[in-house]
Amino acid sequence: MSEAREYDVVVVGSGGGAMTGAFLAQKAGLSTAVVEKTSLLGGTSAYSGGACWLPGSAVQQRAGIADSTESAREYLRAILVEPDETRIEAFLAHAPELVAELEADPALDFEWLPFPEYYDAPGRVSFGRSIQPTNVKRGDLPPEVGGLVRPPVERDRLGEGGRNTLSGGQALIARLLDGFLREGGTVLTELPVTGFVLDGDRVGGVAAMTPEGPVEVRARRGVLLAAGGFEGNAALREQHGVPGDVAWTMAPAGTNTGEPIEAAAAIGAATDYRGVGWFCPGLEQPDGGGSFTLGFRSGLMVDQRGQRYANECLPYDRFGREMAAAPDRIPSWFVFDSREGGRLPAIAMPEGDPAAHLEAGTWVRADSLAELAGLIGVPPEVLSSTVERFNGFCASGVDEDFGRGADEYDTFFAGGEGPNKALTPCDQAPFYAARFVLSDLGTKGGLVTDEHGRVVRPDGTPIAGLYAAGNSAASVFGAVYPGPGAPLGSAMVFASLAVHDLRA
Numbered sequence: 345m346s347e348a349r350e351y352d353v354v355v356v357g358s359g360g361g362a363m364t365g366a367f368l369a370q371k372a373g374l375s376t377a378v379v380e381k382t383s384l385l386g387g388t389s390a391y392s393g394g395a396c397w398l399p400g401s402a403v404q405q406r407a408g409i410a411d412s413t414e415s416a417r418e419y420l421r422a423i424l425v426e427p428d429e430t431r432i433e434a435f436l437a438h439a440p441e442l443v444a445e446l447e448a449d450p451a452l453d454f455e456w457l458p459f460p461e462y463y464d465a466p467g468r469v470s471f472g473r474s475i476q477p478t479n480v481k482r483g484d485l486p487p488e489v490g491g492l493v494r495p496p497v498e499r500d501r502l503g504e505g506g507r508n509t510l511s512g513g514q515a516l517i518a519r520l521l522d523g524f525l526r527e528g529g530t531v532l533t534e535l536p537v538t539g540f541v542l543d544g545d546r547v548g549g550v551a552a553m554t555p556e557g558p559v560e561v562r563a564r565r566g567v568l569l570a571a572g573g574f575e576g577n578a579a580l581r582e583q584h585g586v587p588g589d590v591a592w593t594m595a596p597a598g599t600n601t602g603e604p605i606e607a608a609a610a611i612g613a614a615t616d617y618r619g620v621g622w623f624c625p626g627l628e629q630p631d632g633g634g635s636f637t638l639g640f641r642s643g644l645m646v647d648q649r650g651q652r653y654a655n656e657c658l659p660y661d662r663f664g665r666e667m668a669a670a671p672d673r674i675p676s677w678f679v680f681d682s683r684e685g686g687r688l689p690a691i692a693m694p695e696g697d698p699a700a701h702l703e704a705g706t707w708v709r710a711d712s713l714a715e716l717a718g719l720i721g722v723p724p725e726v727l728s729s730t731v732e733r734f735n736g737f738c739a740s741g742v743d744e745d746f747g748r749g750a751d752e753y754d755t756f757f758a759g760g761e762g763p764n765k766a767l768t769p770c771d772q773a774p775f776y777a778a779r780f781v782l783s784d785l786g787t788k789g790g791l792v793t794d795e796h797g798r799v800v801r802p803d804g805t806p807i808a809g810l811y812a813a814g815n816s817a818a819s820v821f822g823a824v825y826p827g828p829g830a831p832l833g834s835a836m837v838f839a840s841l842a843v844h845d846l847r848a
């Protein structure tokens with residue numbers, strides 16, 4: 345790379361926040377470079393469902409959804425713990441503006457996504473207020489766009505599948521990249537950022553590493569750090585008390601290891617790690633990985649004593665936090681019967697081949713519950729009575745222990761035929777148990793930012809030229825996961841606010 349790499353704006357990373365910022369900056373006439381560590385763009389965002397929690401926009405209005413900024417404020421007030429009101433107000437005010445700004449471009453188009461929010465609290469919108477980018481056909485994109493977007497998770501991890509229509513997170517990244525390249529933006533891949541170029545106490549660019557040695561990419565106006573969290577870094581996870589494991593995170597291999605966050609902290613940035621992570625139950629894979637799993641249709645989760653400990657249909661982050669709450673829940677065993685022909689009665693991304701699971705021992709199968717208990721090392725009488733009690737709840741329609749099926753989220757994915765759609769008995773041999781670990785969609789603690797996305801010092805003053813969004817920043821929602829699309833929605837809003845500040 346030549347010495348002369350200099351842009352108005354340098355964006356580090358290429359997830360939903362990064363690409364939103366890069367596209368809007370370039371479109372506003374600021375020369376912008378996306379600097380990405382790997383050879384592909386999109387990170388975990390490309391694996392995602394592409395749901396964006398962006399309340400109060402014209403998209404919800406078009407769909408006739410009873411959403412508004414006011415009800416979103418009411419909802420957040422009810423569920424967040426000691427929020428930064430200034431940032432929350434900035435998020436609420438800018439979310440609809442951002443959607444309007446994006447939809448003004450022919451590359452971007454959104455639709456409402458029915459997907460319930462994660463808390464039964466005032467201001468909640470029935471079936472959710474999330475929006476998603478519309479699908480886009482690979483053939484309708486310039487070839488360089490399709491070639492740069494990270495494949496879906498099942499293809500990236502297991503080599504399965506492949507899509508000619510990009511949906512969800514792939515569509516989001518592809519659409520933003522399409523607009524960015526059309527406006528003349530620059531993409532620099534395989535360039536891991538290791539630190540910052542300082543002009544006095546101002547950030548004037550980034551330092552990165554190539555096989556040929558260190559290089560600088562200078563930024564006349566500023567650097568937007570949107571390089572994910574530190575979910576892929578075992579030492580940082582331990583240091584900041586994030587439960588789970590590097591092997592179980594959903595971030596693409598070799599991506600989010602937190603060096604840019606550390607580098608910002610080293611030049612004086614304040615950090616806040618209390619949000620820890622966006623958690624989920626993870627179906628353990630034969631290779632030791634964990635697959636984000638949601639939408640259990642039948643079956644029950646038991647701890648290492650053979651007992652249930654939570655409503656299995658809880659929103660995944662809340663279930664993940666239940667898993668993390670006691671040591672004998674990681675691993676847990678998900679016990680299910682044969683009513684779905686030996687497939688997991690849930691959405692696992694990816695599920696993997698049942699035969700490979702059985703061979704590896706990540707799943708076991710037995711003709712009776714007592715035999716199954718022996719295979720997973722729990723007392724047979726405990727497992728049998730746990731399942732018997734659960735089946736009784738299925739018959740009555742009331743989960744007296746954990747209230748499964750009482751909330752609209754619980755029944756959204758489940759289509760059971762009994763008195764409670766989320767309660768289907770586990771009674772058809774042979775029986776299965778699948779090993780579950782605590783997975784995450786990324787960490788959510790990091791750099792403290794203000795309402796403009798500026799990275800601040802512990803005294804609250806901004807570090808000139810440095811902005812952060814996405815999982816590189818401490819989440820505006822703290823430890824809470826409000827609803828589908830909260831990671832992407834907040835990343836996109838604060839990246840956009842950063843660009844507004846950079847333009848000023």
Ligand SMILES: Cc1cc2nc3c(=O)[nH]c(=O)nc-3n(C[C@H](O)[C@H](O)[C@H](O)COP(=O)(O)OP(=O)(O)OC[C@H]3O[C@@H](n4cnc5c(N)ncnc54)[C@H](O)[C@@H]3O)c2cc1C
Pocket residue numbers: 356357358359360361362379380381382384385386387388389390391392393394395396397497535536537538570571572573594595598599600601602603604622636693785786813814815816828829830831832833835
């Ligand atoms: C299966 C799945 C479904 C999901 N669905 C949704 C959903 O529908 N809605 C939602 O909001 N969230 C969803 N999530 C969560 C969401 O995808 C992530 O939390 C979010 O996308 C993280 O965004 P990010 O920009 O912080 O990180 P990423 O999207 O992971 O992007 C970070 C990028 O930075 C790059 N990078 C890292 N370090 C460096 C460095 N030193 N130098 C240069 N580049 C670097 C990485 O290689 C990566 O490409 C889902 C997650 C999964 C796994």
